[in-house]
Amino acid sequence: MEEGTPITHIDRERLYEKVWSSPMSHLAREYGVASQRLKDLCVQAKIPTPPAGHWTRVAAGKSVIRPPLPEAARDASIVIIAPSPSCNKTSSQPARVEADGRKAKSATKSIPGPKQKSSAKSAPYLSVPTQLRNPHRIIAAWLEEHQRSRENARRSTLPGLAPTPFTSVDRRRQRILDTLFKAIEKAGGKAIEEDRKKLAIELEGEAIPIQLREKNRQIRRSLTEDEKRWSWNAGKDWKLELQPTGKLVFEIKRYLPRDFRQDWLETDEVTLEACLPEIFNTLTRAAPLLALETQKRRERERLARIAEHERYLAEQARKRDDNQWQRFLEVADNWQRHERARHFLQALKQLDLDPDIMIGERSLGEWLVWVERRLTTGNPLNQGIDTLFADIEKVTNYTYSQQHKHW
Missing domain, CATH: 1.10.287 (Helix Hairpins)
Structure with a gap:
């Protein structure tokens, strides 16, 4: 929603249909108001709204109860929705981000440094700490497993059992995921660790696989004298090899609806920590749409x-x-x-x-x-x-x- 959104006059019946056809958060962005403000307007107009967990039940294919629209006074048949200035400001940046879509592969192309800093201030709970304290259960399980491996290696007489020490990039990855997981769970979602430590975010009943990893680059490396003597390297002086870049890349491993971004690669100008608010907004905004797509797909399958x-x-x-x-x-x-x-x-x-x-x-x-x-x-x-x-x-x-x- 851009600044200057006009005031909306809408029939009670029309608003009632929209409230029961789309999540409240979507309608709130459409009209440029906060979700709670839109819900209060519905209460004032005697328009019943979906209870908590309604869209999760819909996405799961469960039956839901939709109460009828009660009658209201004739002079109360129109609901006036005045956009909130604060909502217009916060929603303008995601609109620009979505306009860039997948054309911008690096964080600098869609989130300049100064604007990203202001976005981080608008969501202080997404500020990544410099030290990991009270880690999320998934991160805590990783740390405990690493500590057990170290202790087992010290007690073992076999060489090579000690786990690789955490690098600074590993520590950053843990802190970023810890911040994201906690923010998602505050928003009513859940972080999931699947087989082989694959991660996913569950929102609106939808599991969205994610991956946060270090970006590698392919380089030419000269062969050592021992490698040159190997038969398969005959006539070669170099080989291709992957080398860590020290830069993190965040990927959403599930196809999102149109205009939603799928990956963020940090650069020298913008770190992935600064991209976290946009990543959070993308996940929370895409999840209801994915839930509706799942509902439609299940309905098509049922038919x-x-x-x-x-x-x-x-x-x-x-x-x-x-x-x-x-x-x-x-x-x-x-x-x-x-x-x-x-x-x-x-x-x-x-x-x-x-x-x-x-x-x-x-x-x-x-x-x-x-x-x-x-x-x-x-x-x-x-x-x-x-x-x-x-x-x-x-x-x-x-x-x-x-x-x-x-x-």
Whole structure:
């Protein structure tokens, strides 16, 4: 929000919809006021606001309760939001930073020294101390592990077990992370250490992986006499090697929405300590947007699963319909065979036959009676049409094998 933001007149209904569609901190920046001021205006206008943890539950896909907008007096249907001068000042710098986006890779291109100092003063709890006191639990665990390794190395007779001593860059890295972690947790977030000491910031239910490391540069180093004798270095006088620069780089290892910066490389003019307020603002401002993106993605996935299930049910219904039709055709074929057998029996009866002739254990007349009985019991029409379709109704999509040819 830039200076000179106009006063906003907005309907209660419209403000009610916006309050329940976006975090209060986002709307506060949009209107140039503090979050608490915007919430007080909603209370005065009898507009219910989301409770604490609402957006975290939304991001997690949990159900939330949205109270209805109560009626208000006719003369109170418009809410007037007057921007706060202090909010306009503090929000102007992040706007300039976002405008630079990823075009500026070093801290000097987006945060000149004098302006960064004023930003650090505006957020004193982000001031990095010169000494580490009462370290954050993650930093404390690192220090304890390093101390245990040193003690184990002293007790061991095996060489090479002692851990590498912390450098001045290591100490700076610990202090910067300690300051950032504590600030994030004051803002309602949490610092997370994942496998292999990978770090992440959790805000609004979103885990944002981060990395703070020393920047290396690639240099040409002349080969030693011993290295020149190695076969794979035949004909070579130098090799490429990474060398520490003593400069720190902070990286956000997750894709952020458009215009958010992802990395900060300190220079001789601006240290990473001076960039910490911008890093903090980027994380806290990007987290709600990431939570909304996660919510939309989960909704898309849920709708996709519903559509896939509906397609599955439709396919099962189609298979069952095909199998029921197959059963009907089988009954029709059976009836047609009975009709042919009945005509054949009538033709046999027209012949001049002696019914008393014995054929096996039956006489010819008994054989004719047996044929008539089978024609009667096996004719599908004699079982009744309701029995016919009741039999077809029992057919499922698993009644016939997949290789059976459908009609």
